[in-house]
Structures are given as C-alpha cells and as structure tokens.
Amino acid sequence: MRQKVFAGHAVRRLREKLGLKQTELATRLQVSPSYINQIESNQRPLTAPVLIAISRAFGVDITTFGADDLDRIVADLRETAADPLFRDLDLGVQDMKAVANLSPAFAHAFLRMHVALRRTAEWRSSLDDMLTTGTGGADESKLIPYEEVRDYFHYIDNYVxxxxxxxxxxxxxxxxxxxxxxxxxxxxxxxxxxxxxxxxxxxxxxxxxxxxxxxxxxxxxxxxxxxxxxxxxxxxxxxxxxxxxxxxxxxxxxxxxxxxxxxxxxxxxxxxxxxxxxxxxxxxxxxxxxxxxxxxxxxxxxxxxxxxxxxxxxxxxxPGARGVPFYFAKVDRAGNITKRHSATRFQFARHGGACPVWNVHQAFDVGGRTLVQVGEMPDGVRYLCLARGISAPTLRYGQADRAYTLGLGCEVSFADQMVQADGLDLKAAPVARLGISCRICPRRDCDLRAFPPLDRDIRTDPAVRGIIPFEIV
Structure with a gap:
C-alpha cells in the first residue's frame, strides 16, 4: 500500500514563498480554497493529481513532498522525548508526528534547544568536577558545531x-x-x-x-x-x-x-x-x-x-536521477560514529553509542571482508546492512592502529540492485533486531543491551539474575 503523503507544511512554505493566498493557490491548482486549507492543516493528504498540478504550475520536484524528512524529525523527537526531563509529560508518537507535520521548523528549534540544554548540563557537571577535584574535563559545548553541520546534511539527504x-x-x-x-x-x-x-x-x-x-x-x-x-x-x-x-x-x-x-x-x-x-x-x-x-x-x-x-x-x-538511497557511517573501535549520512529512514543516535547488534562492530574482526546483515529497526523497516573494515598504515613506531569500519545500507526493497544480496533469501534470512541506541531502544529482550531505556522504569530481583541485570517494566 502506498504511504499517504501529508505535507501541509511543504505546501504552505511553497505558497508563502510565492507570495500567494490560499484562494490564489487554489485557483492556480483548480481546486477549492477549503481543500487547500485542509491540505495545509494536514486534514487531507496530497493526492497524485494535486502533486502533478503543483509540479506543472510551479516547476517543483514532487519528490520533495515525501515523508522521509518528517520520519527523521519524528525519530529525533522521540529520542529527545526519552530524556527524563520530559517523562511526566507522556509524549506519544502521535504528538511528535503532529508537531513534525504542522510545524517542522518548531520541531527543529526544539531539537536544537535540547542539544544546547544537554551540553550545558554536561558543562556544569564538568565544572563541578574541576572545582572538587582540581581537574577539568573537555568542553563538550565545542561538539555542538559539528552536530549542527551533521544535521544540515542529514536534512538535505546529503545532496547539494x-x-x-x-x-x-x-x-x-x-x-x-x-x-x-x-x-x-x-x-x-x-x-x-x-x-x-x-x-x-x-x-x-x-x-x-x-x-x-x-x-x-x-x-x-x-x-x-x-x-x-x-x-x-x-x-x-x-x-x-x-x-x-x-x-x-x-x-x-x-x-x-x-x-x-x-x-x-x-x-x-x-x-x-x-x-x-x-x-x-x-x-x-x-x-x-x-x-x-x-x-x-x-x-x-x-x-x-x-x-x-x-x-x-x-x-x-x-531529483530526476536518484540512485539507491543509502545510509553511510564511519565508526572507530570505540564505537564512535565519526561520519554519518543518511538518505534513508535509518536513524543514527544523536547522543551516545550505536546499537551493539549492528554489524559495523563485528567488521573489525574480519579484515577486508564485507559483512552482510539484514537488520530491522524498531519501526519495522528492514535494511540490507553492509560493513567493511578499513585501516590506514601507521606512520611511526608506537602509533596506535588506525582502524575503522564503514557502514553502508539500504532498505531491503532495493536488494535486487545489490550484488551483496545475491543468494540471500530475504524472507528466510535471520533478521538482526537493531535499535538506535540502548538509551531509547524499546526492545525488552535484547541480550546485548548496555543501559536501561531512559523512558521506561526497570525492576531488579536479588533472587533472580538474567543476562541483563534488570527487567524493563
């Protein structure tokens, strides 16, 4: 079933950019003003005839009215809402979809504010350490510019x-x-x-x-x-x-x-x-x-x-000559994602480490061989995940090995265009249950979980000890 396109924000932004009123836009598209109002308020989806009419009337690439950007905003909002600061607000996925649909600019502002708040809290913690121990930590606020730039490329599909x-x-x-x-x-x-x-x-x-x-x-x-x-x-x-x-x-x-x-x-x-x-x-x-x-x-x-x-x-x-939409990541031995880009719905953690089930972590141990994994994110979307270890030669005696893993993947719907999927039965192949990060992963039965989720309570039993020392409530 084709996903309905609710893109009222995009239509409103286009109309305002052109300096048109809703009635004027309706006339140009040969629809009623009430219909335009319903589209802009996301009460009705964009139909194929309306999308084609917009493309013909204004020379707009209709692929820009897709839902991928909103999916990313919702995923980022979900990670942010897992912060204990918001626990008593009971923010649901539908709330986040509503914000992302009606005002993506506000959603971006909220995400930016939360990053600044988080960095301020970490800086204060570092200052406390400096005052009590006489030593100072790194100024984490300096990481914000890199995050800004990564988000910039993230929301333009890494294409200029x-x-x-x-x-x-x-x-x-x-x-x-x-x-x-x-x-x-x-x-x-x-x-x-x-x-x-x-x-x-x-x-x-x-x-x-x-x-x-x-x-x-x-x-x-x-x-x-x-x-x-x-x-x-x-x-x-x-x-x-x-x-x-x-x-x-x-x-x-x-x-x-x-x-x-x-x-x-x-x-x-x-x-x-x-x-x-x-x-x-x-x-x-x-x-x-x-x-x-x-x-x-x-x-x-x-x-x-x-x-x-x-x-x-x-x-x-x-636009008009798209390749397979891939995600790309470069990961070091500590699990830090030093590069990340995505033209897919695959989500990278904005804070903290990556999912330990993801095959980028195993690629360090297999030399220059490409690992292939079918992975499923919590939203149910499955990906063909490739991971390849690379290394740079050491430049002097005593230098640590400069080893990295490259992660490249696409949704399994594109698997027929990937030589790595040949001979792989996508219906019978084992599926790795991936998450964005342990801090916000909803999976209750993952043996590799490093931390409890921020948005759930946990329970411990001194008489019973599983692989994970707590139970998610």
Whole structure:
C-alpha cells in the first residue's frame, strides 16, 4: 500500500514563498480554497493529481513532498522525548508526528534547544568536577558545531545540487572517470587555470597533510598521503578556488548559529565538491548501477578509496536521477560514529553509542571482508546492512592502529540492485533486531543491551539474575 503523503507544511512554505493566498493557490491548482486549507492543516493528504498540478504550475520536484524528512524529525523527537526531563509529560508518537507535520521548523528549534540544554548540563557537571577535584574535563559545548553541520546534511539527504552539478561539469571537461588519471588531471588544471604548482613534500608524520599558499601559487602535499588522498586534496583545492562564493552563500542560508559551525560547514561543502569531482554524478551512478553496487569492483574501476566510494554512494539523490538511497557511517573501535549520512529512514543516535547488534562492530574482526546483515529497526523497516573494515598504515613506531569500519545500507526493497544480496533469501534470512541506541531502544529482550531505556522504569530481583541485570517494566 502506498504511504499517504501529508505535507501541509511543504505546501504552505511553497505558497508563502510565492507570495500567494490560499484562494490564489487554489485557483492556480483548480481546486477549492477549503481543500487547500485542509491540505495545509494536514486534514487531507496530497493526492497524485494535486502533486502533478503543483509540479506543472510551479516547476517543483514532487519528490520533495515525501515523508522521509518528517520520519527523521519524528525519530529525533522521540529520542529527545526519552530524556527524563520530559517523562511526566507522556509524549506519544502521535504528538511528535503532529508537531513534525504542522510545524517542522518548531520541531527543529526544539531539537536544537535540547542539544544546547544537554551540553550545558554536561558543562556544569564538568565544572563541578574541576572545582572538587582540581581537574577539568573537555568542553563538550565545542561538539555542538559539528552536530549542527551533521544535521544540515542529514536534512538535505546529503545532496547539494548546485555544487554537484558544477563539479560534474568540470569533471566532464577533465575526463574524470573517462580514462584520465584524476590526480594528473587536477594537477594540470591547477597549473593551467591558476598557475599553481603542486609539490610532494617529505613523508613526515608531523607535517601538515597539505599547505596551500595562494600568494606563492604553491600547493604542498604530504608524502604520507595515499594516491587517493592526494587526488582528494587536489580536488578540494579546486573547490576552494572556484566555488567559494557559492559555498559562502550556502553557509549563510544554512543559518548556523556560530562562526565555528559556519567554518566547519564551509569545509564540509568544499569536501563535498571534491568527492563529486573524483566521482562525477552521472558517470558514477551509471557505473554503480551497472556493477550492482559491487564495492570492490567500483574501487578497482574508479581508483577511488573504499571510503570515497561508499560516501559518494550516499549522496546520489539528484531529483530526476536518484540512485539507491543509502545510509553511510564511519565508526572507530570505540564505537564512535565519526561520519554519518543518511538518505534513508535509518536513524543514527544523536547522543551516545550505536546499537551493539549492528554489524559495523563485528567488521573489525574480519579484515577486508564485507559483512552482510539484514537488520530491522524498531519501526519495522528492514535494511540490507553492509560493513567493511578499513585501516590506514601507521606512520611511526608506537602509533596506535588506525582502524575503522564503514557502514553502508539500504532498505531491503532495493536488494535486487545489490550484488551483496545475491543468494540471500530475504524472507528466510535471520533478521538482526537493531535499535538506535540502548538509551531509547524499546526492545525488552535484547541480550546485548548496555543501559536501561531512559523512558521506561526497570525492576531488579536479588533472587533472580538474567543476562541483563534488570527487567524493563
């Protein structure tokens, strides 16, 4: 059954952007004003004829009226509502859906406020420790800018059309993915267009990975960079030189709350352009579809790294030419998610660690082999979850192993487009019961639960001890 689309907020935002009254919009769409009022108040769903009429009348991509964004907001609100601060309010899923549907801007403001409140509480706790023990903890408030930037990409499906199209146009001119060596093509372009020389410095682990001196027209890349790393840094340099005005405009429109968040967002957008230059949209999408998302084959044929390939796959959401919607995550040995993007309904924890059942944790133990898992989130949506361990060479004696796991996944409805699903009986395969994090997971019988849920009471019995030392009430 096709999901009904309640997108009154999107219709209202479009109408207000165009400066139209409800009666004027109704006239343009050839419907009654009362019908428009009911749509905007989410009393009635958007029908296919109305969606088509909106697309024809205003040139709007009707896929932007889907429910995925609202699903993410509801999931984030649910995690926030699990805070003991709100326990006596009995906030239900329907309450959160109502807020997300009627006023997503208010929902975002509430989420932002809760993050600030949480960080303030942690800072006060750190201050107490400093006063009582004479030692101070890290200033957790500094993490907020990174969270802002992650949320920015999260709510735009990790796709930036203007930057992606500009990068693709240049990549076509340079022949990237059409036989040319990306690093050589980028080096030649920097020399011809900007008279910028590129030098490879010594393999010194203490030296910066790159140093750009615009006045001297010189770019020095560290000798420790891999060939894929060098190509990425060259592409990022082109992005800084050519797309600064557009990136500045995007950062300004994003409404980041601090200069630091803006700087991080600017860097992330330059890196976005770099990834799009190395793996230009249409060529890479066609290749990924032809190879049925065989990650090893894509690495071999593009010359990009496994991380670059997985990250780029998660960005292929261009209107009218969408790829498979993937989630992408990079996880360290401590379980910290250092990168996360999602064009799916798959939800990452905004706070705390990831679900221990998720196969990204097991991938550290199997070398370079790709693990395949069918996982089901608490909302009942099932995913084909891929996990692949990667490592970077140590740069000096005594340095800790730099190992990570890459997680890539899509809903099982796209499994026929994935070579990793061949031979896998999706109806009979064991299903891993995943959660967002233990703190908000509703599953009562998970043997790997690390903490009790914040929004439920627990009971202990000194006479009975199970694998988990408490019972969720």
């Amino acid at each position: 059309d203007e930057l992606d199209c500009a990068a693709e146009a240049l990549a076509e001119r340079l022949g990237v993915l059409a036989g040319s060596d990306p690093a050589a093509a980028f080096t030649g372009y920097l020399a011809s267009q900007y008279r910028l020389s590129v030098d490879i410095g010594p393999a010194d682990p203490q030296a910066p990975l790159y140093v750009l001196d615009v006045r001297a027209k010189r770019l020095v890349l560290s000798g420790t960079l891999s060939p894929q790393g060098r190509a990425f840094r060259l592409a990022a340099t082109i992005a800084q030189l050519e797309q600064r005005a557009l990136v500045d405009r995007l950062v300004a429109s994003a409404g980041f709350r601090s200069q630091t968040a803006g700087e991080i967002g600017r860097l992330a957008l330059f890196n976005y352009v770099a990834g799009a230059l190395i793996l230009p949209y249409r060529r890479f999408l066609a290749l990924a579809q032809a190879r049925r998302h065989d990650l090893d084959r894509l690495v071999l044929e593009t010359g990009a790294s496994m991380e670059q390939v997985c990250h780029r796959l998660s960005t292929l959401q261009r």
